[in-house]
Amino acid sequence: MISPGPLIPRNRNIHPPANYPDYKTSVSRSPNLPLLSFESGPSEETGPVFGSEIIGALDNNLILNWTKGDSSAIGQRILMHGRVLDEDARPIAGTLVEIWQANAGGRYRHKKDSYLAPLDPHFGGCGRTLTDAKGHYEFLTIRPGAYPWPNRGNDWRPMHIHISVYGRSFGQRLITQMYFEGDPLIDLCPIANSVRSRSHLDRLVAPLDMSATKPHDFLAYKFDIVLRGRRQSIFENRPEGM
Amino acid sequence: MAQQLNQLDETPSQTAGPFVHIGLMPTYAGNAGSYQKEIGVSPISGETTGETIEITGSVYDGMGWALRDALLESWQPDSAGRFPEEAGADPAVSGLCRFAADAVTGEFILRTVKPGAVRSRSGRLFAPHISLWIVARGINTGLQTRIYFDDEDNSQDPLLALIEQNERKETLIAKKISPGRYRFDIRLQGVGETVFLDV
Numbered sequence: 001m002i003s004p005g006p007l008i009p010r011n012r013n014i015h016p017p018a019n020y021p022d023y024k025t026s027v028s029r030s031p032n033l034p035l036l037s038f039e040s041g042p043s044e045e046t047g048p049v050f051g052s053e054i055i056g057a058l059d060n061n062l063i064l065n066w067t068k069g070d071s072s073a074i075g076q077r078i079l080m081h082g083r084v085l086d087e088d089a090r091p092i093a094g095t096l097v098e099i100w101q102a103n104a105g106g107r108y109r110h111k112k113d114s115y116l117a118p119l120d121p122h123f124g125g126c127g128r129t130l131t132d133a134k135g136h137y138e139f140l141t142i143r144p145g146a147y148p149w150p151n152r153g154n155d156w157r158p159m160h161i162h163i164s165v166y167g168r169s170f171g172q173r174l175i176t177q178m179y180f181e182g183d184p185l186i187d188l189c190p191i192a193n194s195v196r197s198r199s200h201l202d203r204l205v206a207p208l209d210m211s212a213t214k215p216h217d218f219l220a221y222k223f224d225i226v227l228r229g230r231r232q233s234i235f236e237n238r239p240e241g242m
Numbered sequence: 243m244a245q246q247l248n249q250l251d252e253t254p255s256q257t258a259g260p261f262v263h264i265g266l267m268p269t270y271a272g273n274a275g276s277y278q279k280e281i282g283v284s285p286i287s288g289e290t291t292g293e294t295i296e297i298t299g300s301v302y303d304g305m306g307w308a309l310r311d312a313l314l315e316s317w318q319p320d321s322a323g324r325f326p327e328e329a330g331a332d333p334a335v336s337g338l339c340r341f342a343a344d345a346v347t348g349e350f351i352l353r354t355v356k357p358g359a360v361r362s363r364s365g366r367l368f369a370p371h372i373s374l375w376i377v378a379r380g381i382n383t384g385l386q387t388r389i390y391f392d393d394e395d396n397s398q399d400p401l402l403a404l405i406e407q408n409e410r411k412e413t414l415i416a417k418k419i420s421p422g423r424y425r426f427d428i429r430l431q432g433v434g435e436t437v438f439l440d441v
Contacts, residue, residue, distance in 0.1 A: 042363075
C-alpha cells in the first residue's frame with residue numbers, strides 16, 4: 001500500500017545560510033553548530049488546519065480591510081495571486097496564506113517602525129486567505145514602497161510582500177518574501193541576495209501577469225509557492241532497520 | 243543527458259523581519275481589530291484534559307542579549323499525545339500557539355496543556371514535547387527546536403538519543419521551577435547554544 005512517508009528532507013542549499021554577514025543582524029543570531037537532522041515524525045507531519053469560518057470577507061483585500069470597506073488605501077492597485085504546491089507539484093488545497101507589507105510609501109503600521117514616510121490612514125498592511133481546491137490564492141493590495149533600513153550605510157529594501165504558509169504540516173512551515181519583476185533594488189539587497197543562487201532568488205521575483213490584470217482597475221503579479229513534499233513509497237510500513 | 247526529475251525545488255526562505263507581528267500577531271503589533279479572530283492566540287480553549295502549564299523563557303543572541311522582536315510558534319498534541327484531527331483528540335486543544343518576546347524585557351510566556359508522549363511511524367515513543375519554530379530579524383530560515391520536560395522520562399526518546407553530549411541535550415529540556423511552571427531559554431549562538439533541528 002502506498003502511504004505518505006516522512007517529509008522530504010529540506011535541501012538547505014536552496015535557503016540562505018543562517019550567517020550572511022552582509023545582513024549584519026544575522027551574524028549574532030545564527031547558530032554556530034550544525035542542525036540536528038532527524039526523520040520527520042507526527043510532530044512535523046501534522047499541522048494546524050483552519051476552517052473558512054475564521055476568514056472574513058475582506059481579509060484578502062488589503063485595499064479595503066483596514067477601513068472595513070469604507071475607503072481605499074493609497075497606492076498602485078495590484079492583484080497578487082498564485083498557487084501553493086508541494087515538491088511533487090501537487091496543489092495544496094485549503095491551506096492558510098498570510099501576508100504583510102509596508103504601505104505605498106514604505107512604512108509599516110507597526111509600533112516599532114519610525115520611517116519618515118507617513119502612515120496611510122486607510123491601510124493596515126496584513127491579509128490572509130485559504131487556498132482553493134486547486135491550491136490557488138489571491139490578494140488585492142497596493143504595491144508596497146521601497147524603504148531604507150539600518151544595515152550598511154545606505155541599504156534599501158526592494159518592494160516586497162512577506163508571506164507565511166503552513167501547507168499541511170508544521171514541518172512544511174515557511175516564511176518568505178515576494179519581490180517585483182524589474183525592481184533594480186533586488187540586486188542591491190543583502191536580504192534578497194542571502195539566497196545562494198541567482199536561479200533560486202529568481203523564484204522569489206513575481207512577474208507582471210497581464211493575463212490576470214483587470215483593465216482599468218489593477219495590475220497582477222503571479223507568485224507560486226512550493227513547500228516540502230512527502231516521500232511516497234510502498235516500503236514505508238517496514239519497521240526501522242529493515 | 244539523464245531523464246528530468248519531476249520534482250520542484252522548495253521556495254527559498256527569507257527572514258520574517260522585525261515587523262512579522264503585523265502579519266501574524268496584529269494585536270501585538272498595535273493593530274487590534276485587523277481580523278475578527280486572530281490565529282494561535284491560545285493552543286487551548288475551555289476545559290482541557292490534563293495539566294495546564296506555563297513555560298517562560300527568552301531567546302538570546304550570541305552576545306547574550308534577549309531578542310525583543312522574536313516571534314515563536316508552538317505545535318503540540320493533547321495530554322494523551324493526540325494531535326488535532328486525530329480520532330479522540332481533545333477538542334479543547336487546537337495545538338498551535340503564537341507568542342512573542344516582550345518588547346521591553348524579551349521574555350515570552352507559553353500557557354498550554356502538557357502534551358502526552360507520541361508514537362512514531364515505526365512505533366517508537368517520543369517523550370512528551372512541544373515543537374517550536376522561531377523567527378526574528380536576522381533569522382534567515384525559521385529555526386526549529388523542541389521543548390521536552392525535566393520531570394518526564396526522556397531516556398528513551400529517539401531524538402534526544404541522537405545527541406551525544408548531555409550538556410547539549412539539556413538545551414532541549416524545560417526546567418521545572420514550581421508546580422505547573424517551567425523555564426525554557428533559547429540560545430541562538432555560542433555558549434549553551436540550543437540544539438536546532440533539521441527535521
